[in-house]
Amino acid sequence: MIEQDLQGLGLTGGESKAYLAMLELGNSTVGPIAKKSGISYSKIYEVLQRLIEKGIVSFIIKEKTKHFQAVDPELLDKFLDRQEVLIEENR
Numbered sequence: 001m002i003e004q005d006l007q008g009l010g011l012t013g014g015e016s017k018a019y020l021a022m023l024e025l026g027n028s029t030v031g032p033i034a035k036k037s038g039i040s041y042s043k044i045y046e047v048l049q050r051l052i053e054k055g056i057v058s059f060i061i062k063e064k065t066k067h068f069q070a071v072d073p074e075l076l077d078k079f080l081d082r083q084e085v086l087i088e089e090n091r
Helices: 002-008 013-025 030-037 040-054 075-091
Strands: 059-060 065-070
Touching: 002 013, 002 059, 013 040, 013 059, 030 040, 030 065, 040 059, 040 075
Parallel strands: none
Antiparallel strands: 059 065
């Protein structure tokens, strides 16, 4: 159900799965995110990059390794606000 709600906000199926996996895992590297979400390693970097561009995932580098973190679900309002602005600009 939550995955469908996220897709209703404009996320793809893969983005929704990755976001939910990160919420459960907390600060994590790519491997556990791919495993938990069921997204192949060949696609997970692309999915994470799109989530970063949308502003709902961030990362830090620890010991030369990226660690990804999903933003708090309550902050998804900012994502929706940006989506609304883009829609208005396209009109």
